[in-house]
Amino acid sequence: MSESQKTIFKTPYPTLPKTLTGINGLDEITEGGLPTGRPTLICGDAGCGKTLMSIEFIVRGAVQFNEPGVFVAFEEKSDELAMNVASLGFDLKKLQQQNLLKIDHVHIDRSEIEETGEYDLEGLFIRLGYAIDSIGAKRVVLDTLENLFSGLSNQAVLRAEIRRLFTFLKEKGVTAIITGERGDASLTRQGLEEYVSDCVILLDHRVINQISTRRLRIIKYRGTIHGTNEYPFLIDEDGISVLPVTSLKMANSVSSERVSTGIAALDDMLGGKGLYRGGSVLVSGTAGTGKTSLAASFANETCNRGEKCVYFAMEESPSQIIRNIRSIGIDLQKHIDSGLLHFNASRPNLYGLEMHLVAMHKCIKKYKPSVVIIDPITNFINIGSVSEVKNMLVRMIDYLQEEQISVMFTALSLNTIVNEQTDEGVSSLVDAWILVRDIEFNGERNRGLYVMKSRGMKHSNQVREFVITDKGLNLIEVYLGPGGVLTGSARQEQMLLEETGAALHSQAIGRKDREILRKRKVLEAKIASLNSEYESVEEELNKVYLEEELKKQILAKSREEVIRLRKGEAVDNYKKEGKK
Amino acid sequence: MANQDGFLENYESDAKATIYVLRLFITGASPNSIRAVENLKTLCEKHLTNRYKLEIIDIHQQKELAENENVIALPLLIKKSPGPERRMVGDMSDTKRVLKGLGLSNN
Incomplete structure (x- = not known):
């Protein structure tokens, strides 16, 4: 486990060297480009961008990485090719003058050729070898090998020679792209190139619901990991852009700003x-x-x-x-x-x-x-x-x-x-x-x-x-009330209503307050009168008490008099009194 | 007869006969090349006696010619004149096809 992880992160031994294509996004999907010094097959239906992708590989190589390239065109003439890619801002003529690019147009016409026995494609090899050596090419494109099959009829020879061609390209140490038309049951018409190539890229141009989408898929890439999904790509004024989407890492850094x-x-x-x-x-x-x-x-x-x-x-x-x-x-x-x-x-x-x-x-x-x-x-x-x-x-x-x-x-x-x-x-x-x-x-x-x-x-x-x-x-x-959520004019209406209500309410409260005040005053007056009434009653009562007391005192005095009288003194007194 | 570096010329005074200018591209001493040279010479001697001009080119020696002459399959025989120009590939073992290519099949 740890061993395998180490290989992923550290790569203790040299891995497959790769050549950057310079095509937007493709290098990311292939994790560094196409296999250096090995042939890659780009296959697909007509109009899916095979030629464009391969020419972009050559041009970007020449312009960005200073790697000269040879473009062997089986289909288009050099001038046609230059014109076709001029819209993408590729100046093939200039590159040819700078010896960064060599376009070799291989023309095969069945009607012009009579096959008279055993032959091989040594001529093509020599031609290719010469072109590579003349400018020191590092990149080679063969577009499209199928044309050999339409020009020559000996299938067995052609198949054997194409195998030999792949070996030849490897020996030359050039990073090559071979384009191939898609066959019915296999990736290419001959069902051969995909097996001898080290890397196979399938281009697809699908129309679903009247809308077309170009897609790219790496079917095979010997000796390396690569993205296996179908990736959409775009051809516009800047050439090809592949989208290396779906990073499944989910390890994005986040900001708390x-x-x-x-x-x-x-x-x-x-x-x-x-x-x-x-x-x-x-x-x-x-x-x-x-x-x-x-x-x-x-x-x-x-x-x-x-x-x-x-x-x-x-x-x-x-x-x-x-x-x-x-x-x-x-x-x-x-x-x-x-x-x-x-x-x-x-x-x-x-x-x-x-x-x-x-x-x-x-x-x-x-x-x-x-x-x-x-x-x-x-x-x-x-x-x-x-x-x-x-x-x-x-x-x-x-x-x-x-x-x-x-x-x-x-x-x-x-x-x-x-x-x-x-x-x-x-x-x-x-x-x-x-x-x-x-x-x-x-x-x-x-x-x-x-x-x-x-x-x-x-x-x-x-x-x-x-x-x-x-x-x-x-x-x-919003107004949240017993009537639910109210918005707009209903909210404003409700708010107005509430305001009026409040005003009315305070008015009512004021009146009641005053009434209570008045009532209190009345009661207070009543209390005062009762108080005075009570005072008078109390006074009356007091008067009675006083009189009683007085009476008691007088009575006590009289009794003492009587007692004294009874004791003699009293007689005197009586007498005195009687005398009086 | 086989003159490796140059021309194999056969002149004839006969004016009515057209001169066939032929160019054979080969690759060194590969079996196909040797067979092609032999077959072609035999054929020319038989059908075009003294009225052909054959140039044998080893493409390994003159690589730049490969592109100029649009060489793909080898051995390649180009009939330069009389027109139209015709190209024949192979070891020239199919005499009938070679003659057809040279425009001699009716003869």
């Missing part, structure tokens, strides 16, 4: 800071819910920060978007003028999914943006199945994550019921999912915005009303 969405209230919903840099966000919603506005706002914010943004418009033309977005107070034109914003508009039906991916890949590579917007992804469904679209987006997200580019997709959901999955099934892939939803109530439609998910950050679970105004986008807290 946050970027603003351009709407402060939305940033608030996302934990107050916005999205993670390099994250992916899906904005889904029904038609007319403001997805594009959201996307444009994000783009605008990015450009305002001085970062680059690439906007892939799949439905509207750039000028249309700019015009429409201006109506909400966002000027995208100035960002285009300053070179920060780049629009890339193409109809989904323009080419296949894979081609879109390649084209986007290329565009992103060229502009190196920090934010990418794809608006919308929905229409991709027209040109591929759900799983294909999902696959493509996985690869897209994967690539963008690797490059630390934030991406915003918009998607149209076709029904108003919130599905757990969007149509493209990407909701599970993205880091954040913002759902804009129509809330239809009381004869009007309003937009409600939810954050369905947002990985790795605190986010609001509340619905917000999403308002698009002349001055931009804003989110307003």
Whole structure:
């Protein structure tokens, strides 16, 4: 186990030397190019790009790596070839003058040749050897060997000679490409070349649902690991671009830096800071819910920060978007003028999914943006199945994550019921999912915005009303009351109602307060009168008590008098009194 | 008879006969080459007595000729004149085809 791991990481012994082709992406798939000093077969149907790929191999070798090359053309004449690839910016004439390229046109015409017995292809070998030696070629292309079979009839000889040719090329130590037309049951017509080649690359040009996609697959590569998938490739003004997608490592570095969405209230919903840099966000919603506005706002914010943004418009033309977005107070034109914003508009039906991916890949590579917007992804469904679209987006997200580019997709959901999955099934892939939803109530439609998910950050679970105004986008807290969620005029009405209610209420309370005050006063007055009544009663009572006391005192006095009298004194007294 | 480095010329005073200019490309002393030379000479002596000019070229010695003359399969015989130019590959063992190629099959 550890032994095998060591071989992967350290390679203690020399592995197969490889020659860089210089073709975009091909070197990554082949992990370093084609086998040096060995023949490689490129096969495929007519028009799949065999000749172009092989000539690009030669030209890039000459221009980028200073390796001279020989191109043996069985089909096209030197001038024709030069003209055909001139559109790609390859100047074959100049390279020929610099002795970096030699084009040898081999012409075979059956009608001109009479076969009169045993022969071999030594002439071709000598010719090839001479061409290689004359410029010190390191790269050789033979395009297309099949023509030998159409020109000469002795199959046995040809087959034997082609085998010998491969050996000859190996002996010469040149890195060779042999092109071959695809046969019915085998990779080539003769079913021979694929066995004697060390590396076989199959090119394919398929049309599915009227949309063509070029694909490339490495069928065989002796002595090395290589990507085994079918990779889409693109032929455009820069030549061939192969997309080495689906890195299955999932070992991307992540950033914890946050970027603003351009709407402060939305940033608030996302934990107050916005999205993670390099994250992916899906904005889904029904038609007319403001997805594009959201996307444009994000783009605008990015450009305002001085970062680059690439906007892939799949439905509207750039000028249309700019015009429409201006109506909400966002000027995208100035960002285009300053070179920060780049629009890339193409109809989904323009080419296949894979081609879109390649084209986007290329565009992103060229502009190196920090934010990418794809608006919308929905229409991709027209040109591929759900799983294909999902696959493509996985690869897209994967690539963008690797490059630390934030991406915003918009998607149209076709029904108003919130599905757990969007149509493209990407909701599970993205880091954040913002759902804009129509809330239809009381004869009007309003937009409600939810954050369905947002990985790795605190986010609001509340619905917000999403308002698009002349001055931009804003989110307003919706009215949540006993009557449910209210938005738009219903919300305002409800708020007004509440205000009035409050005013009325305070009025009522005031009145009641005053009444109570009055009542208290009345009661207080009553209490006072009762008090005075009580006082008078008490006084009366006191008077009685006093009189009683007085009476008691007088009585006691009189009794003492009586006692004294009885004792004699009293008589005297009586007497005295009587005398008086 | 076999003059390795140069020409094998046969002149004849007979004016009505056209001179056949032939060029044979071979590769050194390979079996095919030797057979081709032998077969062709026999054939020419028989059918084109004294009215042919044969140039035998060893392509190994003059490699640049290979491209100019569009040589692929060897041995290769090119009939330069009388026109039209014809090319024959092989060891010239199929006399009928060689004669057809030379335009002599009707004779």
